[in-house]
Amino acid sequence: MEFKRVVVTGLGALTPIGNSVPEYWEALINGVSGAAPIKSFDTSKFKTKFACEVKGFDADAFLGRKDARKLDPFVQYALYSTEEAVKDAGLDFSTLDTSRIGVIWGSGIGGLKTFLDEITNFAKGDGTPHINPFFIPKMIADIAPGHISIKYGLRGPNFTTVSACASSNNALIDAFNYIRMGKANMFVTGGSEAIINEAGIGGFNAMHALSTRNDDPATASRPFDLDRDGFVAGEGAGTLILEELEHAKARGAKIYAEMVGGGMSADAYHMTAPHPDGLGAAIVMREALRDAGLKPEDIDYVNVHGTSTPIGDPQEIKAIENVFGDHAYKLNISATKSMTGHLLGAAGAVEAIATIMAMNHGIIPPTINHFTDDPAFDPRINFTFNTAQKREVRVAQSNGFGFGGHNASVIFKKLED
Template sequence: MELKRVVVTGLGALTPIGNNIQEYWDALKSGKSGCAPITYFDTEKFKTKFACEVKNYDPLQHFNRKEARKLDRFAQYALISSDQAIQDAALDMDAIDKFRVGVIWGAGIGGIETFQNEVINFSQGDGTPRFNPFFIPKMIADIAPGNISIKHGFMGPNYTTVSACASSANAMIDALNYIRLGHCDIIITGGSEAAVTMAGVGGFNAMHALSTKNESPQSASRPFDATRDGFVLGEGAGALVLEDYEHAKARGAKIYAEVIGGGMSSDAYHMTAPHPDGIGVERVMHNCLKDAGISAGEVDAINTHGTSTPLGDVAELKAISKVFGAHANKININSTKSMTGHLLGAAGAIEAIASILSMQHNLVPPTINHTEVDSNIDPSLNLTLNKAQKREVNIAMSNTFGFGGHNACVLFRKLKD
């Protein structure tokens, strides 16, 4: 059977550097850091005292008090970003077939704040199991797409992908394939996360995964820099409306880009560490290129997973050099996590959006905070250091990897008729 073409017709974002798409793009191109001291809880006893929080966020601007009490922050972020994307796509809710509209979402953790607070409350009691009746519905990772579908009446496929930090990239790939195969006309996809909590920061600190540069939080996320010491925890959401090209064209939709391929692989190596030679990462990019039916030499830009960890950054760049060969030096490589921090399960979505906007504007956002060259990194690679670079971007790749060895890669192309 002939696969259907899939395009992006709507975008939404709620991030540490901007609460909508325009704010997000303005911050990306200017190299703005979203990192600052944590405001959600007292960090006195924590090794890491900073994160990339969503700024100027008041749930009561989006939900009434009753609604807000029933929603963990990660689900609130999902609803807000998906509403933005649906509005951006100008969907006529009376004209679309809602049985053919799905919601496939990504969340690596889900309602960790709800879980944390309920356990604290229970532990401080007398052992009587007194729990909020919304404890489980607020916490479970699948509640985000459930709430989106309930709000809008979408009755197609509805679920959450959970693959740690690759979650929303996997969600996008699933959405791509459902539409390609003709099962849906439209899928709302993306991811959300809200793990800047005592449990989240404390847990990642226990793994020695987070940066501890408390004296200079704004420059703590420094992918590819020799002095990087771990990732910076972020939060937020990104949403994309994926649509069958013919369906989008028939309704006169604005089209941002075509989704031309997705790849997945596993490191099968270690619970938290990447394979030092990037074997799984190499394979996922090969798989994505093959799925898209393009050659490595056609890729113009790669938004890397680039978390600012000592092992991960080097392994990914090694893999890029192997996959792209001499062409690797002609690609603009960057890591927008230098600005947003690591949004865990939402990372794939907001970074895919950054890749799409790069194509729209022919501008690659910078990898900020780079001051010292790492001798383990090939100096011939263009890592788009510290300043955005103008260039024609026709095909962009977005890489996302997760604990457990989960690797996902998505390719976007400017629309060709």
């Protein structure tokens, strides 16, 4: 069968460094860190006392107090970034066949705050199950696309992908495949996460996954630095409007980029640790290239998963050197988690947006907080340390890897007739 072409026509973001795509992009290219002491709960007894929280977001003002109370923060974030993307794409759904427009959303955990609050309230009681009737519909991970579809009347395919930190990359790939196979004209897709609470921070602390650099939060996320000591938790959402090319042209849509490929793989190695040789990461990047019909040397920029963990960062670089060979030293590589922290299930979406903006502006956002070279990495690799670099980006790749060994990689390209 002949595949249809898929383009990106709208973007929306709510991040720790900006509450819109323009704000997010400006912060990225200026190397702004979103990490600061946590304000949402008392961290005095926690190992990690900082995170990359969303700032200045008022759910009551956006949704109204009554409706906001019915939604977990991860859904609030999803609706917020989607509203920006829908406006950015110039969409008037009343003029479109909404049975051909779907929503595929990624979240690694879903309504963790709702779950924490309800169980805490139950534990404080006498054992009588006085459970909030909104408990289950607020908590379940699939509720975000449900609310998006309800708000806009979208009756196409609707579901959530859950693959830990690869979740929203998987959502993008699913939406891409549905469109190119002719099963839909358009998707609202992306991901959201809201885990900066006692359960999220405490849980990741117990795994020794988080940085504990409490004396200097702003520089705690240090991908590829010798002294990296764990990831920094982030929260927020990213939305992309994916659309069939001819459908986009027919309505005169602005086109940011063409999505040309997506790859998926599994490490089949360990519950939380990546394969020591980067095997799964190499497979997924090769699969994305194969799917896009591209050669390694066609890629100009890779937005890496790069979480700032001692064991995760080296494995991704091993995979890049394996896949790209000598071309690995001609790429620009950057880890935007150095600024946003790790948004888990939303990471793939917000990093896809960063990748697309790099392509549109000819600027590679930096990997900030680099102080000491790690001798494990070849000095020929251009990590875009500390300062953004100008470069024409014709084709770019973005990686996402998750606990359980889930890997997903997406490729975007400047639109060519």
